[in-house]
Amino acid sequence: MxxxxxxxxxxxxxxxxxxxxxxxxxxxxxxFWDSVGHMTLVANLEDAFDIMMETDDIIDLSSYEKxxxxxxxxxxxxx
Amino acid sequence: MLLLENYDVKLIRLTDDKIEMVRKWRNDSSIQRFMEYRDKxxxxxxxxxxxxxxxxxxxxxxxxxxxTDIGVINIKNIDSEKDEGEAGVFVYDDKxxxxxxxxxxxxxxxDYFFIEMGLKKISSHVxxxxxxxxxxxxxxxxxxxxxxxxxxNQEYNLIKEDYLKxxxxxxxxxxxxVLNNNNIL
Numbered sequence: 001m002x003x004x005x006x007x008x009x010x011x012x013x014x015x016x017x018x019x020x021x022x023x024x025x026x027x028x029x030x031x032f033w034d035s036v037g038h039m040t041l042v043a044n045l046e047d048a049f050d051i052m053m054e055t056d057d058i059i060d061l062s063s064y065e066k067x068x069x070x071x072x073x074x075x076x077x078x079x
Numbered sequence: 080m081l082l083l084e085n086y087d088v089k090l091i092r093l094t095d096d097k098i099e100m101v102r103k104w105r106n107d108s109s110i111q112r113f114m115e116y117r118d119k120x121x122x123x124x125x126x127x128x129x130x131x132x133x134x135x136x137x138x139x140x141x142x143x144x145x146x147t148d149i150g151v152i153n154i155k156n157i158d159s160e161k162d163e164g165e166a167g168v169f170v171y172d173d174k175x176x177x178x179x180x181x182x183x184x185x186x187x188x189x190d191y192f193f194i195e196m197g198l199k200k201i202s203s204h205v206x207x208x209x210x211x212x213x214x215x216x217x218x219x220x221x222x223x224x225x226x227x228x229x230x231x232n233q234e235y236n237l238i239k240e241d242y243l244k245x246x247x248x249x250x251x252x253x254x255x256x257v258l259n260n261n262n263i264l
Contacts, residue, residue, distance in 0.1 A: 027177040034211040036218045038177045043250065052258055055087055059178045 004079045010044035025064040051075045083191050086183040090140035098129045101151055104171040113209050115232050142184045149175050152184050154192050162199040193239045203235045220245040
């Protein structure tokens with residue numbers, strides 16, 4: 001599984017959405033991206049990439065694209 | 080002044096100088112719409128309310144994160160004979176609504192009142208159409224009481240033992256300890 005597939009799977013599992021809805025997705029866009037959804041997403045990303053995200057990164061993770069940016073710049077994960 | 084601090088969150092017991100800030104937050108439509116009481120709260124009403132809760136049965140705290148006051152969390156109506164109390168919260172700063180900060184604040188509060196103060200049960204009321212609050216309440220380990228379907232404001236309970244072994248709490252603490260090089264669970 002590629003990193004992009006792992007990343008997408010974390011979003012799909014956390015928010016019960018389909019892959020075609022991921023591009024441009026922001027936290028206010030869907031019902032399930034609330035605080036619980038956000039914590040679930042962080043846990044799924046941490047499990048998928050074997051990382052532990054810092055507080056500031058968790059707060060900054062506000063969109064599908066921003067998440068990629070954070071993982072790339074802070075956790076050396078390439079997509 | 081009572082200050083509870085952990086997980087990078089401070090809970091600062093509400094004092095008279097902060098009640099006007101809290102009143103403005105509470106009157107904001109973003110908060111008001113999730114409350115059972117939705118009329119405007121006046122400064123006089125706020126003062127009366129604060130005098131009625133500034134005691135050993137009610138503990139209201141300002142949630143302070145990264146040196147910013149972002150909301151209010153409380154344990155109220157403590158019954159010292161039954162060792163029970165009721166929790167409530169609102170986060171005003173929407174920057175933190177989609178984060179784990181409110182969850183951290185609850186861990187700080189519940190750790191203190193379950194472990195240090197000896198409460199055995201904490202209840203909470205959630206409006207039946209507040210889906211986010213319902214999910215969050217369940218995430219903390221609360222269970223809806225029986226026969227609540229007829230009510231708009233529904234009661235949930237969290238038992239101390241269930242809270243302490245809640246998988247979400249244990250996962251968070253484990254991660255926190257690793258990030259902070261602290262092996263104490």
